[in-house]
Amino acid sequence: MAPRKRRPTQPPPSRHPWAADTELVGLVLELTANAPDSLYTQYTVGLHAWFLDQVRQTNPELSAYLHDGQSEKPFTLSRLDGDFLTSGKNLKLKPNTTYRWYITALYQPLTQWLAEWVDHLPDMIQLRRAVLNIRRWHIALAPTTYPHLSTPTPTHPQSLSLSFLTPTSFRRKGHHFPLPVPTNLFHSYLRRWNDFSDHPFNQTAFLDWVEENVVIQRHRLESMKVAAGKKGVVTGFTGAIALGLDSGASQHPEFSQLFHTLAQFAPYCGTGHKTPFGLGQTRLGWLSPETPALPSMETLLAERISELTQQFLAQRQRQGGSRAQDIAETWATILARREMGESLQAIADDLDMPYQTVKTYAKLARRAILNNDR
Incomplete structure (x- = not known):
């Protein structure tokens, strides 16, 4: 295993809306649009890039660490929560409608950076041609520390509930595992807890x-x-x-305490993988079924990428190993997004790939589809 990159340190700011020793916090930004701008389907990639660039402008070392310097990501970013219009193959923002964007941090240098950032928020977020005005921010999850979150309490309820607001999944044997099996849930939470707190537990x-x-x-x-x-x-x-807990759980009160502690931790860290791209948004409690669903265009894009991936894999003589899967997913992503009306340059920017490479892959993908139809 490669050595973990050294974590950056950051002195506490002179002004902040929470205590300087805060390690975890959740924010929500309220955004509005002036015009019915089109929002490309995978705009969460743009939100992710925009956030990292905000950090980079004032703390490049912290930005580099957030981008690729650790095994677990110390932040989550939600999708936009609000009403969308659909027009053809595009999502559209509703003018004068409030959209909420949630940001959580579970690492002290990042919470302190956020404390200074909210004091000097930019006026807007630009996602290609779509512009969202930043109106205000609020605390969504209370500022706290790992020791405070794990403080023992005399009694606990015998059951608790978790709600998953956006698609949540785990990696298992190279595939997605879309079920909230308790060991998967708490493995996800404990990995992050052990990575960022100074109070690790035996996994x-x-x-x-x-x-x-x-x-x-x-x-x-x-x-x-x-x-x-x-x-x-x-x-x-x-x-x-x-x-709920079985009757035998009481034989290990320290684990019962950890069970409840990690449930409190879940809304901060999210559940499963790709939490910096809007997946695995989690809340404590049983939320009503009226929780807004994802816009349908995102589901349509996902289904098209999945369909194309299977076609490209079926055409390859050697389907074993990760290389065939990776190439098939890349071709499928490029072609599906092109079919949704996105430019090759925009796709190349999102994928961090050279334009000519994306152009070549798009041609190869189209040719493969034509050959399959003959």
Whole structure:
């Protein structure tokens, strides 16, 4: 395993809206649009790039660390929460409608950077041709620390609920696993906890306890495919789940405490993978089924990428290994987004690929589809 990149340090700011020792916080920005601008389907890639650039402008070392310097990402970014218009193959913003964008941080240097940033917010976010005005910000998840979050309490309820607002998925044997199995949930939370807190717990022992003692009491779940990150498709679940403890759980009170601590931690860290691209947004409690769904164009794009990926894989004589899958996903992502009306240059920018390479892949993908139709 490669050595972990040294984490940057940052002195506490002179002014901040929360204590200087804060390690976790969640914000929500309220945004509005002046015009019915088109919003490209994978705009979460643009939000991710915009946020990292905001950090880079004042703290390049921290930005580099957030981008690629650690095994776990110390932040989550949501999709835009609000009403969209659909027009042909595009999403459109509704003028004078409020959109909410959630940002969480679970790493002290980042929470302190956010404290200064909210004091000097830019006027707008530009996502290609779409402009969103930043009106105000609020605290969405209370500022806290890891020791405070893990403070023992005399009693705990025997059950708790978690709601998953956006598609949530785990990686398992090279595939997506779209089910909230308790060991997967708490493995996801504990990895992040152990990576960013100074109070790590034994992972194997705790997950064995979860396997034996945590039971699913009820659930309301729906699965869907969504294009997430720079390429490829994720099959995930949304909905809510209620978890309870078996009678034998009381034999290990320290694990019962950790079970409840990590549930409190879940809204800050998100669930599963690709949380910096809007997936795995999690809340404590059983939320109503009226939680807004993803715009349908995102689902359509995901389904098209998945369909094309399978076609390209079927055409390749050697389908084993990750290289064939990676090439098929790249071709499928480029062609599907091109079919949705995006320019090759915009796709190249999002994928961090040379324009000529994207152009070549688009031609090869079209040729493969034509050959398949003959």
